[in-house]
Structures are given as structure tokens and as C-alpha cells.
Amino acid sequence: MHKAAxxxxxxxxxxxxxxxxxxVISVFxxxxxxxxxxxxxxxxxxxxxxxxxxxxxxxxxxxxAVTMRLFSEEFNTGSYxxxxxxxxxxxxxxxxxxxxxxxxxAVMLAPTVSYGIFISFIGDLDWGPVAGGYAGALLLxxxxxxxxxxxxSLTRNQIIAFITGMSFCFVLTLIDKMxxxxxxxxxxxxxxxxxxxxxxxxxxGIIDSRDILYFLSICFxxxxxxxxxxxxxx
Amino acid sequence: xxxDGQPYREIQAHMIRIENLTRYYGGTCAVNDISFDIKRGxxxxxxxxxxxxxxxxxxxLTCYLRPSSGNITVKEYNIHEHPLQIKGxxxxxxxxxxxxxxxxxxxxxxFVADVRNIxxxxxxxxxxxxxxxxxxxEVMHRPVNxxxxxxxxxVGLAHAMMSDPEILVLDEPTxxxxxxxxxxxxxxxxxxxxxxxxxxxxxxxxEAEATCDRIVIINRGKxxxxxxxxxxxxxxxxxxxxxxxxVHGNFDEIRQALSGVPGVSDVALAGSDDGTMDLHLACSGQxxxxxxxxxxxxxxxxxxxxxxxxxxxxxxxxxxxxxxN
Numbered sequence: 001m002h003k004a005a006x007x008x009x010x011x012x013x014x015x016x017x018x019x020x021x022x023x024v025i026s027v028f029x030x031x032x033x034x035x036x037x038x039x040x041x042x043x044x045x046x047x048x049x050x051x052x053x054x055x056x057x058x059x060x061x062x063x064x065a066v067t068m069r070l071f072s073e074e075f076n077t078g079s080y081x082x083x084x085x086x087x088x089x090x091x092x093x094x095x096x097x098x099x100x101x102x103x104x105x106a107v108m109l110a111p112t113v114s115y116g117i118f119i120s121f122i123g124d125l126d127w128g129p130v131a132g133g134y135a136g137a138l139l140l141x142x143x144x145x146x147x148x149x150x151x152x153s154l155t156r157n158q159i160i161a162f163i164t165g166m167s168f169c170f171v172l173t174l175i176d177k178m179x180x181x182x183x184x185x186x187x188x189x190x191x192x193x194x195x196x197x198x199x200x201x202x203x204x205g206i207i208d209s210r211d212i213l214y215f216l217s218i219c220f221x222x223x224x225x226x227x228x229x230x231x232x233x234x
Numbered sequence: 235x236x237x238d239g240q241p242y243r244e245i246q247a248h249m250i251r252i253e254n255l256t257r258y259y260g261g262t263c264a265v266n267d268i269s270f271d272i273k274r275g276x277x278x279x280x281x282x283x284x285x286x287x288x289x290x291x292x293x294x295l296t297c298y299l300r301p302s303s304g305n306i307t308v309k310e311y312n313i314h315e316h317p318l319q320i321k322g323x324x325x326x327x328x329x330x331x332x333x334x335x336x337x338x339x340x341x342x343x344x345f346v347a348d349v350r351n352i353x354x355x356x357x358x359x360x361x362x363x364x365x366x367x368x369x370x371x372e373v374m375h376r377p378v379n380x381x382x383x384x385x386x387x388x389v390g391l392a393h394a395m396m397s398d399p400e401i402l403v404l405d406e407p408t409x410x411x412x413x414x415x416x417x418x419x420x421x422x423x424x425x426x427x428x429x430x431x432x433x434x435x436x437x438x439x440x441e442a443e444a445t446c447d448r449i450v451i452i453n454r455g456k457x458x459x460x461x462x463x464x465x466x467x468x469x470x471x472x473x474x475x476x477x478x479x480x481v482h483g484n485f486d487e488i489r490q491a492l493s494g495v496p497g498v499s500d501v502a503l504a505g506s507d508d509g510t511m512d513l514h515l516a517c518s519g520q521x522x523x524x525x526x527x528x529x530x531x532x533x534x535x536x537x538x539x540x541x542x543x544x545x546x547x548x549x550x551x552x553x554x555x556x557x558x559n
Contacts, residue, residue: 007349079333081293088349
């Protein structure tokens with residue numbers, strides 16, 4: 001795990017060396033802050049539920065933008081050859097890159113804690129659902145990061161990686177919102193597959209092992225698929 | 235200890251053993267059933283035209299690509315079972331040194347040291363040493379994407395040498411460098427080759443001739459020649475050519491006189507201009523035929539303008555062996 005940790009440090013620092021981190025974090029904070037506070041005072045309720053309910057959609061295009069370069073850039077510049085010929089396994093590389101992307105999501109979310117602090121000054125905020133919401137947001141972010149990582153491993157073109165990752169994330173976000181188009185027999189299955197459905201449960205403060213298992217399963221399946229793609233390239 | 239049925243002692247005498255190595259890209263065979271051994275120490279030059287399979291071979295040796303069939307054994311490690319151990323023994327510089335563009339040179343080398351498990355205390359002194367050896371002291375705190383190609387190549391070399399590996403694999407280490415940089419990098423490689431096993435691929439035949447102890451020529455994925463430079467020249471046929479320029483008009487007379495010299499296999503007219511004739515005398519064997527040729531020229535009173543011996547260059551041999559590629 002030492003090598004995965006080294007790759008994590010390199011990748012995590014890499015976000016902040018280029019302007020991409022600052023642009024992505026700014027866009028995320030402006031969008032989420034704008035949509036959250038534009039309706040917050042209308043409802044007059046001291047809660048952050050509407051902030052969390054927006055996250056699946058926002059993350060669907062923000063996170064693939066963060067992860068699109070992880071493998072694509074390396075394939076394009078050829079640095080992947082240098083990386084893989086050092087004494088590291090492809091698993092070290094995948095875990096290092098994935099954890100760096102997930103940590104970046106945490107850093108991106110960190111400033112939004114100030115929303116909760118601000119609300120607690122003007123109202124009686126229940127921190128339980130807020131903590132659950134952040135736990136869910138981290139799980140959702142990690143799942144989308146694993147999807148973005150997988151998309152990035154498929155191509156050397158970052159734009160294609162972004163569009164592929166975003167499409168995957170949007171399908172998972174919206175699948176449980178389009179159930180009325182679908183036959184009754186598959187409703188439960190498709191609803192269970194929806195990231196939005198599971199995230200809503202957690203963001204209400206309901207910690208259900210099925211939801212946690214769902215997000216962890218997405219991470220596992222996507223990282224495993226990434227490993228298969230990487231092995232196939234050899 | 236037995237490894238694939240062979241005694242460990244026997245394998246240990248060879249640093250690297252390549253057995254029936256084959257690699258396909260789809261339906262195209264890039265490396266076709268090659269086998270050879272590489273001993274500890276010395277510089278092995280891998281020559282071949284574009285697309286001959288040199289880079290594919292190097293990528294398999296460094297565990298970047300998996301062979302379609304065949305095996306590579308480095309010391310006691312097998313490429314299929316112990317890729318991490320093999321990667322630990324090899325320092326690799328891919329063609330055109332594809333480094334991370336956004337990183338500072340120092341940060342990049344620090345990262346490499348960390349991946350190669352070099353302790354923090356030792357890493358700094360190692361980076362300092364390598365900066366001196368590779369001549370990158372003045373660019374240590376500049377981003378890689380601002381470096382010239384020559385400096386990138388040097389940083390790549392420092393990357394490859396970081397863990398002081400037993401084997402150094404360099405894919406066209408001097409491509410794109412200016413003549414001064416080529417000489418510097420070549421000197422570094424020669425110094426390393428005294429202690430370590432160096433495998434380098436190059437298109438520059440004079441470089442291989444000047445730097446390498448052993449040359450392997452690959453064409454269409456197969457080995458077409460393997461040996462020390464002099465050995466290769468001997469294998470390739472007649473040993474040398476003698477150039478003679480004379481002021482004389484009758485080529486038939488000259489040919490008759492010179493072809494009688496033992497050791498001269500052919501007399502060819504290379505060109506003629508204003509009464510002068512340029513002749514190429516193909517010679518073979520250990521005996522020096524020049525005194526006999528000079529004696530004939532002197533006895534016939536043919537005015538002599540030029541007379542020198544040209545050893546067959548590696549370039550001629552390379553062209554002959556890779557003809558039709």
C-alpha cells in the first residue's frame with residue numbers, strides 16, 4: 001500500500017498544480033450555493049436537504065471533469081509507460097488515482113460545511129441529517145469517481161473520457177426518476193440501481209446498510225472493470 | 235533450485251534469458267520467436283529499422299507489455315510470475331522520455347525515489363548525485379514541460395538510474411539531441427556500462443559501433459545478426475574494400491593485373507573522370523594485400539592519386555541484413 005499512497009500523493013498534488021482544481025471547485029461552489037440559497041429563504045426551514053438533493057446532478061458532470069485526465073492524459077503523453085515500468089502494480093496505480101479523486105471530492109465539499117454553520121446561526125439546524133448527507137455525498141462522490149476513472153481508462157482522449165463518465169453518472173442519477181416510462185416488472189430493479197434513490201435515503205439521515213453496500217459495490221465493480229481494461233491494454 | 239527444469243547456477247550466469255519470445259498486435263507479429271541470453275555487464279545495442287520490434291521487445295522486458303508466448307528470465311525471476319521483482323531490477327528510459335509535464339524536476343525525481351522505496355534520507359543525496367551525473371542541476375526547480383528535449387532526456391536518464399539498477403534499458407536515448415548532447419549522453423552510458431548491464435536501441439549505427447560491446451540486429455521481429463561488432467563484420471562476408479584512384483585509361487588492363495593478387499576477389503570501376511579512374515577492390519582474408527597492389531602499380535608506372543583501405547562499416551552490414559524492409 002506504500003506505493004498506492006505515493007501515487008495518491010502525486011495525483012492529489014497534481015490537481016492543485018494545474019488550474020483545473022480551482023476552476024472545478026469554484027464552479028461547484030457557485031452552482032451549488034446559488035441553487036441552494038436561491039430557494040432556502042423561501043422555505044424558511046433550517047435544513048440542508050435541498051443542497052444534498054442537488055448533489056447527484058451536480059456531481060454527474062463535475063466529477064467526470066475531475067477524473068477525465070487520470071488515465072487519458074497518461075496514455076496520451078506516454079507517461080503511463082514510465083509509471084508502469086516502475087515497481088508498482090496496476091492495482092497500486094488504480095487505488096492511488098481513485099483515492100486521490102475521492103479525496104478531491106472531499107476537499108470540494110469541505111467549504112460547503114460553512115453553509116451548515118451559517119444556517120445554525122440563524123436557525124435550529126439538526127446536525128444528524130447533515131452529517132448523514134455528507135457521508136452520503138462522500139459515498140456518491142467516490143462512486144462517481146470510480147466511474148470517471150473507468151471512463152478515463154478506456155481512451156486517451158480526455159473529452160471522450162469526460163462525456164463517457166458523465167453519461168454513466170447521469171444514467172445512474174436519473175434512472176429512478178424515469179420509472180413512469182418503464183414496465184411495472186422492472187421498476188424495483190431499476191429503482192434499486194439508481195444512485196439518486198440510495199443517496200436520498202442517506203441524505204435524510206437514514207443509514208441503511210443496503211445504500212452503503214450499493215455505493216461500495218459501484219466502487220468495487222468500476223475499479224475492477226478499470227483493472228480489466230488496464231490488463232487488456234498489456 | 236530449479237527454474238523451468240534448469241539449474242539455478244546455469245541461469246545465474248546469464249543476467250537475462252529470452253526464450254522463444256513472441257508478441258502479436260492483433261494479426262501483426264511484432265516480435266517473432268526470438269531467443270538469446272544477455273550476460274552481466276557491458277552494453278548491448280539493439281539495432282533495426284523502424285517497426286522491426288525493438289521497442290516492443292524492450293516493453294516486454296520491462297513488463298509494460300505481456301508476451302503472446304515465450305518467456306523472459308531476469309536473474310532468477312520469471313516475467314510471468316515476478317514482474318514486480320523484475321521491474322525493481324530494471325531502470326527504463328522509453329523513447330523521447332515521456333515525463334509528467336506539470337511536475338518540477340526535483341518533485342518528479344523525489345516521486346520516483348519514493349516509488350522505488352528509497353529512504354527519504356538517502357533519496358536527497360541520490361537525487362543530488364544524479365543531478366551531477368546527468369547535468370540537470372540548473373533545471374531542478376523548473377517544470378518538466380519547460381525543458382528542452384535534451385534536458386528531458388537527461389531527466390529521463392536520472393529517472394532510470396534512480397535506484398542504481400543492475401539493468402538499464404534505454405530506448406533511443408540520443409534521438410533528437412544536438413551533437414554535443416549526444417556525446418555527453420554517450421559518455422554517461424559508457425561509464426554506466428562498465429559496471430551495469432545496459433541495453434540500448436538506436437538508429438545511429440556509428441553510435442552502436444562506438445558504444446556497444448555486442449550488437450543484436452532485429453528485422454521484422456526476428457534476430458538477423460548477433461555478436462560483437464568485429465564478429466558481425468566477419469559474419470557478413472568479404473572483410474574490406476581498397477579504394478584506388480589512378481591516372482590511366484585502360485580498365486581491362488588494370489583489372490587483369492590486380493585481380494591476379496591473392497586475396498582480391500573483385501575489381502570494380504566505381505567512376506572515371508578526365509583520365510582518372512576510381513576502383514573498388516573487394517578483398518577478403520586476413521592477409522594484407524596492399525603491398526602487392528602497390529608493387530603492381532609501381533611496376534606499371536601508373537600515376538597513383540589515392541590509395542586507402544576501408545573497413546566495411548556496420549551501416550553496410552545493417553543495410554544488407556535489413557534489405558527489403
